[in-house]
Amino acid sequence: MASELVSSQVVDSALRSALTQFEAAADRLGLDPGLRAVLRAPKRELIVNFPVEMDDGHIEVFTGYRVQHNLARGPAKGGIRYHPRVSLDEVRALAMWMTWKCAVVRLPYGGAKGGVVCDPKRLSQRELERLTRRYATEISPLIGPDSDIPAPDVNTGPQTMAWIMDTYSMHHGYSIPAVVTGKPLSIGGSEGRPEATGRGVTYCVREAARRLDIPLQGARVAIQGFGNVAEYAARLLHAQGARIIAVSDSRGGAFAPNGLNPADVARFKQETGSVVGAPHSRRISNAELLELECEVLVPAALESVITEENAPRVRARIVAEGANGPTTPEADRILHERGVLVVPDILCNAGGVTVSYFEWVQDRDAFFWTAEEIYSRLERVMVSAFADVWRMSEQHGVDLRLAALMLAVSRVAEATLTRGIYP
Numbered sequence: 001m002a003s004e005l006v007s008s009q010v011v012d013s014a015l016r017s018a019l020t021q022f023e024a025a026a027d028r029l030g031l032d033p034g035l036r037a038v039l040r041a042p043k044r045e046l047i048v049n050f051p052v053e054m055d056d057g058h059i060e061v062f063t064g065y066r067v068q069h070n071l072a073r074g075p076a077k078g079g080i081r082y083h084p085r086v087s088l089d090e091v092r093a094l095a096m097w098m099t100w101k102c103a104v105v106r107l108p109y110g111g112a113k114g115g116v117v118c119d120p121k122r123l124s125q126r127e128l129e130r131l132t133r134r135y136a137t138e139i140s141p142l143i144g145p146d147s148d149i150p151a152p153d154v155n156t157g158p159q160t161m162a163w164i165m166d167t168y169s170m171h172h173g174y175s176i177p178a179v180v181t182g183k184p185l186s187i188g189g190s191e192g193r194p195e196a197t198g199r200g201v202t203y204c205v206r207e208a209a210r211r212l213d214i215p216l217q218g219a220r221v222a223i224q225g226f227g228n229v230a231e232y233a234a235r236l237l238h239a240q241g242a243r244i245i246a247v248s249d250s251r252g253g254a255f256a257p258n259g260l261n262p263a264d265v266a267r268f269k270q271e272t273g274s275v276v277g278a279p280h281s282r283r284i285s286n287a288e289l290l291e292l293e294c295e296v297l298v299p300a301a302l303e304s305v306i307t308e309e310n311a312p313r314v315r316a317r318i319v320a321e322g323a324n325g326p327t328t329p330e331a332d333r334i335l336h337e338r339g340v341l342v343v344p345d346i347l348c349n350a351g352g353v354t355v356s357y358f359e360w361v362q363d364r365d366a367f368f369w370t371a372e373e374i375y376s377r378l379e380r381v382m383v384s385a386f387a388d389v390w391r392m393s394e395q396h397g398v399d400l401r402l403a404a405l406m407l408a409v410s411r412v413a414e415a416t417l418t419r420g421i422y423p
């Protein structure tokens, strides 16, 4: 059950990272103490304990969370993760990052996150369905197409979203596709949503590499993870001529200095359940993967994997954060001093929520766009957000993370001041 990607401090350290990052941006912006207190605190937190009947007939009680961090700029938006180490603090951190992420790419949303403490690898499909439907019911006071719109995250996907959409719709007596995004196409999902986060990461890598004069053709890319974000980032970067020298999962990594073919790795994982042992690769650990000599490192698994301890040994020129919160504030400082360019999560992985927004807009219009329309609109959003963050970083002489946070926090602060404090 213990995953190699998680350490025991992960949970608390995510919230510590999120708050430290926020304070740094607030300091730099000279944010007034009252406003700072408003933006720091999660607006709503729901904890639910609920029973699920397991396949053998016994009952288990699971704990789930839904946290809405901030709603100043629109309805709450953010994924739901299933993981044994989910905690309220972790969900709080992830919800805060969603607020900033939506603001960086100018989506009219606030931030939220949800999670259920469970090990999905030990649950059958039927058990996962019952757990999901009951969790959706438990958090139904919060979620809705105008209030809070969940999406996939770690260990959840289109099928999970289909069950939530169906459960919510059954309660109302008619179909409400816009209550979740990341749905299958057959029930109001969007073209391009499954690969959207990976595609957004690819645009950010391209923009960063261009500014550092690193050709993507032949560039060595090490990717931690092989879930939704990592796999699509690997496939798309490979298609652009980059060399994917390593990928990993919770059991370890596969390293091939001459490059892996992500499609072959996906097939191998499908057959064996892991990327470890993929053809023509050597087994490495997740820790070793982060220290490989490469042009681009993409942490695309869980939080707090690049720390004060290993940051001095990171040998990438660009770190493109596919995961949320993979780098601790201490590691950030070390990487910055060592001249490693970090493209921060709230910019780098915003492609997912951007296409979620497109899906929500399409559902509300009941009018659907082509894949080409999705891709070109996504590219426009990502490239212009990247340019905004780059400009901010040059103007203020700060790294890209602080620049992105300053942009985001100032947009949410402005919305809050414009609305005024009720009553």
Ligand code: GLU
Pocket: 077, 078, 079, 080, 101, 149, 150, 151, 152, 153, 154, 181, 324, 349, 350, 352, 353, 354, 356
């Ligand atoms: N879970 C993804 C994220 O962390 C997507 C959220 C969404 O689409 O709402 O950005």
